[in-house]
Amino acid sequence: MRNWYCIYVKRGHEDAVSTKLTDLQQIEVLNPKIRRKKFLRSKWRDVQEPLFPSYIFCKLEPERHFHLVRYTRGVRRLVGNRAGVPYEVPMDIIDFMEDHMRDGFIVFDQPKLQAGDKVRVQDGPFLGLDGEVLFEMKPNERVMVLLTNLELHARVELPRQLVAKI
The missing domain is CATH 2.30.30.30 (SH3 type barrels.)
Structure with a gap:
């Protein structure tokens, strides 16, 4: 049965691993990103960053796809217990991320700020x-x-x- 799992990847390899796993059949990948302004080299710049650096989410069958995922370049391991059994990611977490995604990026509503806050x-x-x-x-x-x-x-x-x- 296909469920969502979290995959720990090498830092900076989130996009490459997502692309490789998306090419495989019957694996759905979620690589949430955010846009934000960051002060870099004395200027404010718009940057794109992973919401969870070094982690991506995949919907797969662990018995069938474990070997393919585990030996994909850039993958460290499926997040799980010490015995190697991967933890399932609850569907409400995936739904929350998909509900807040616009144009491929997670968007969080800014809190209202008023004078005196x-x-x-x-x-x-x-x-x-x-x-x-x-x-x-x-x-x-x-x-x-x-x-x-x-x-x-x-x-x-x-x-x-x-x-x-x-």
Whole structure:
């Protein structure tokens, strides 16, 4: 019987393994990715990253496809117990990922931020600093934050994806 399983792959080989396994008949592959802005080389850039680095999901019959999957280049192992029995991934987890997928990427709704909300910067040059939302900027992708960790309070304009409510 075909069920969903999690496969541990070499870091950075998620796409290659997904392509190889998709070419095999009767194996369905889910390689969830996200898009986000990241501060790289002194600029904000849009990047594509795996939602779960080094892991992909496959719907297969373990008795029939185990050998094919196990010896695919880039695969380390099927996630399972010490005896080698792979764990099944519950269908509600797969459904959740498929429901949130748009154009091949997982999209999470950004929480509503209002003036006065306490936030923490999650990435970029102000990583780890706390602040307070002053106001949301147009086109609703940026917020003005008053950083309160510094002795001198600083107003900073940040992309909305970089801040999280505390």
